[in-house]
Amino acid sequence: xxxxxxxxxxxxxxxxxxxxxxxxxxxxxxxxxxxxxxxxxxxxxxxxxxxxxxxxxxxxxxxxxxxxxxxxxxxxxxxxxxxxxxxxxxxxxxxxxxxxxxxxxxxxxxxxxxxxxxxxxxxxxxxxxxxxxxxxxxxxxxxxxxxxxxxxxxxxxxxxxxxxxxxxxxxxxxxxxxxxxxxxxxxxxxxxxxxxxxxxxxxxxxxxxxxxxxxxxxxxxxxxxxxxxxxxxxxxxxxxxxxxxxxxxxxxxxxxxxxxxxxxxxxxxxxxxxxxxxxxxxxxxxxxxxxxxxxx
Numbered sequence: 001x002x003x004x005x006x007x008x009x010x011x012x013x014x015x016x017x018x019x020x021x022x023x024x025x026x027x028x029x030x031x032x033x034x035x036x037x038x039x040x041x042x043x044x045x046x047x048x049x050x051x052x053x054x055x056x057x058x059x060x061x062x063x064x065x066x067x068x069x070x071x072x073x074x075x076x077x078x079x080x081x082x083x084x085x086x087x088x089x090x091x092x093x094x095x096x097x098x099x100x101x102x103x104x105x106x107x108x109x110x111x112x113x114x115x116x117x118x119x120x121x122x123x124x125x126x127x128x129x130x131x132x133x134x135x136x137x138x139x140x141x142x143x144x145x146x147x148x149x150x151x152x153x154x155x156x157x158x159x160x161x162x163x164x165x166x167x168x169x170x171x172x173x174x175x176x177x178x179x180x181x182x183x184x185x186x187x188x189x190x191x192x193x194x195x196x197x198x199x200x201x202x203x204x205x206x207x208x209x210x211x212x213x214x215x216x217x218x219x220x221x222x223x224x225x226x227x228x229x230x231x232x233x234x235x236x237x238x239x240x241x242x243x244x245x246x247x248x249x250x251x252x253x254x255x256x257x258x259x260x261x262x263x264x265x266x267x268x269x270x271x272x273x274x275x276x277x278x279x280x281x282x283x284x285x286x287x288x289x290x291x292x293x294x295x296x
Contacts (some may be wrong), residue, residue, distance in 0.1 A: 008057035009253020010166060010218035012192065014228040020119045021125060022052040023194040027170035030068045032056050034143060037076060041133045048122045048129060049182045057167045059255065071141060079140055130193060149198035150205070151190040154180065158187030160270045161209040161244070163202075165191040165229065168217055168252055168263075169181045175263035186267050191229060199236045202231065206233075206243035211274040216287075217252045226250070227285045247273060248287040256291065266290060281291075 013023055024039065026032045032054060039052045056062065094100075106112040127149065145151055153173050155161060158216030164172050169190040176188050189205050193199075206212055216227030223231040230248030237243050247270060252258045269288070272278055280288045 006058060008060045008167070008217070008252065009254050010055060011220075011228075011253075013053050013055040014218040014220065016053065017195060017228065020050060020123075022050055024052065024054055024192055024194065025165040025169075025194065026054060026056040027167050027190065029061060029064075029066045029202050030143070031145065032061065033068050033070070033231070034137065034145070037071075037079065038130075038145075038148070040131045041136075042081055042126060042129050045126075045129055050119065050126065051151050055166070057255075060167050069143075075140065078136070080106060097152050127196050127198065130196075132216075145192060146190070147201070149193045149196075150201045151192055152205075152270065153188040155187035155189060155205070155208060157185050158209050159185045160211045160213075160267065160274050161187045161189060161205060162187045162213040162267065162270065163191055163205065163229070163233065164215040164252070165194075166217060168215065168258055171258070171260060172215075172263050173278040174260055175267055178260070178264055179267045184267070184271055186271070194229070194232075197232050197236070202236045203240055203243070204235055206237055206240070206246070209244045211238070211247065211270050212244040213247045213270045215249045215251050215266070217250075219237055219250075219253065224285065226285045227287060230287065245273060247279060250287055250289040253292065258291075262291060 004049070010025070016023070022039075022043070024035055026035050035054050041053055042048060043050060043052050048125065106115070126191040127225055130148040138144045154176055162172060162176075172188050178185050179186050185208070194204050212233075214227070214230040214233050216229050217226075218228050219226060220231055224234065225231050225248040227250060230246070234246060234248075237246065249266060251262070251266070269280060282288070
């Protein structure tokens with residue numbers, strides 16, 4: 001059996017892709033707090049009513065502390081959905097006057113297929129709800145997270161972009177700044193939601209730049225790239241003309257440390273691809289596993 005690992009790696013949450021749970025990625029302690037508030041407002045919308053993973057790096061964030069802004073309770077109460085009245089959400093609360101079944105078996109001739117369709121419908125509706133809630137949150141509390149689904153950093157004039165998520169995306173901002181000081185037009189897109197997947201935003205991003213690196217900190221064995229996010233990106237771009245060259249990358253798997261210098265080097269690899277068309281030689285399923293240890 002392969003060894004197990006408890007450090008920062010998003011394979012566990014990405015493996016829940018098709019369970020019907022929404023999934024968001026956070027990069028800071030403040031973002032975790034803020035995302036929980038926004039998630040309640042999205043999840044409890046009557047047209048959605050789906051559960052959600054608020055995912056963040058193990059140990060890097062989960063076992064560390066940092067000062068954050070905790071908002072006034074009255075302001076939070078005003079932002080969040082009102083508590084339901086006696087007519088609201090009857091299928092969620094246990095009430096002997098309103099008996100219900102939960103997790104019961106449905107025969108093939110029943111409404112099982114229709115329930116699955118409703119989950120997909122709710123996922124699609126959640127995209128616009130996430131955007132609206134992120135905009136409202138910024139207006140009330142003053143902290144911006146892009147459009148809620150993605151957050152761009154210096155992408156307006158970029159020729160080369162990188163898509164990343166979690167705490168590595170935050171650190172990548174410094175790498176972008178450093179490489180820009182060398183005269184290269186590079187930018188970053190932080191993926192904030194895996195489910196629902198922001199297909200439209202990914203397409204728009206891939207039309208802005210000439211080369212887009214997609215950095216996974218998770219594995220999806222047997223997929224076309226071996227990475228869950230890069231596989232999603234390639235699927236979203238299939239058949240779409242005028243999009244960037246995509247280079248999937250793996251980095252930080254199992255919590256392996258990723259330095260700023262390494263991230264700068266990743267950007268340089270993408271710049272070289274843009275300038276010369278050359279890709280790294282050592283690819284696995286079209287993916288560059290950065291920082292791979294050599295086996296003696």
